[in-house]
Amino acid sequence: MTNPPITELNDRTRTIFRMVVESYLESGAPVGSRTLSKAGSKFGGLNLSPASIRNVMQDLEELGLLAAPHTSAGRMPTEIGLRLFVDGIMQTAEPSAEEQRAIESQIQGEGPIEEALAAATSVLSGLSACAGLVIVPRREAVLKQFSFVRLSPVQALAILVGGDGSVENRLVDISPAITDSSLNEAANYITARLSGLTLADAMKRLDSEIRVEKAALDKASANLIRRGLAMWTLDANERPVMIVKGQSNLLDESAAVDLDRVRQLLDELENKEEIAKLVDSARDATSTRIFIGAENNLFSLSGSSVIASPYRDEGGQVVGVVGVIGPTRLNYARIVPMVDFTAQTLSRLMK
Template sequence: MATPPISELNDRTRTIFKVVVESYLESGAPVGSRTLSKIGGLNLSPASIRNVMQDLEEAGLLASPHTSAGRLPTESGLRLFVDGMMQAAAPTAEERRAIESQIAGSGPIENALAAATAALSGLSACAGVVMVPKREAVLKQFSFARLSAGQALAIMVGADGSVENRLVEISSAVSDSALVEAGNYISARLSGLTLSEALLRLDAEIRGQKAALDQASADLVRNGLAMWSLDANERPVLIVRGQSNLLDETAAADLDRVRQLLDELENKEEIARLIDSAREAQATRIFIGSENNLFSLSGSSVIAAPYRDAGGQIVGVVGVIGPTRLNYARIVPMVDFTAQALSRLMK
């Protein structure tokens, strides 16, 4: 059955539907007609309210989990509410400060993304997720230190202050002076370039015989840079924080769903694909329950928003994952604000 548009609901039906959804999102419990009749402003008898709720159930907007347990919104009902009736509440000054303070003092971009995700997770009581931009490190300094006859430690310092180490296999014929020469060459000639740019520069200088390197040092530089470039392509593209928030006081009543959701959160590749699809929307996107295949079994919702670099290009997505019973009016603007804060960080 097709879900009716909000314009087809009369005022009384729309009011009752809105109250049912808001009451359910607040309490997590089905809402009965007697409860609704006690809410000021409706001025309707329980019998009249039951008739309206029956109509809403037949329209596919409400469902009754048990014979006399009241009703709760279906996924279609939640979608209608979110798209046509929800009144979003901007993040409070305290919430904005909590997000911005975590981002501001976090050092390298990956740390800032993890901190922003953790802050968003804590404020929303959901699991927080963020897509990490696929970007290459910019070289600042590089050095090699021999560990054994056939192995050296490559040490790269990035322009953002990050320091990374990798083991490099070397020929036993490579001298200590060649290691020093290779590190000095990278630091002096290739500083300020990305890894791929550095490799192109190196090859151009070798072809033009401008590289003041012997063959052993040139091979060492090329192999070290190539190893790091390959490693960058295999870095994790998704950070997940706050899974423990899903185990709140309401989880005991729905342990099977929570276990299913926690299992689904282990599938990082599929989550990354789902979150990345929010790029297409250019703005905050909401997936409710079975609207996405990944979380259809647990009946969970995803709220995600893209963030941009200095050129205005979308480089990643940040969001939350939690039960369909979310405070959408509060969390949607919070996710949007976090995306805006990350966009400012990227400039």
């Protein structure tokens, strides 16, 4: 169903829709017409009978913005309704001074950046009562040593030792025609000629030396080196590193009535790769992005929402993303600016 523009709703319908959404986000329970009729004075003096409100709620249900969990219940917003509310009605404010101090006090400039990111995620989780997420800035590996170990006629283990002492292994498919001599030649070339370079710079030097015939390599060895370096470069670009804090916040009192959804979400968090890719997609956003429920296939079962905002380095380049994940029933108006402020604080730290 197409999401109707907010301008298509008249003032009375828009007010009742906002009342339903805000009441639901606060209580987590469907909202009835009688409740809205009694609360009308808080919303610009709305003075309507329960019957009139029911008629409007029925219209909103037909538009796909509200739904009733069962016949005798009140109404609650659908995911389409939440999207319309977030994009067209919700009013946000800056985090309170206390919240700002809590965030800034935990994000310090001393020590490894990963510690500051973990602290930012923890404080954001605590303030939002969600699980906190942060994508760590990508750091290109610097080559120190490289070797190949043949495992079979058609497969070898490529072993990379980074400048920071880290060791990583990758399986590489090879042609049966590649000899042990070619494997050693390729490994010795990488260690001798490309040590101290990032993967991208190593690839550039290899291509340059082959072009001007400075690389004493046969074609098989050159192709093997290219594939080995490209494997780590691709891996670094496609598998963002994510820190998660505060999963226990997802097991609140409301989780007892929806254990299957919470269990599904925790399973999704356990397998971080897909969620990391989703959060990392907020790199392209100019401000905070909100992913609601089944809008993304990843959350088609758990019905979860992610609020994420990019943070930048001193050159203004996006280097990571920070955010929260929780049920679709979030206090978006409060949490969105909180996530945005955390991203801004991390950006100042990176400068």
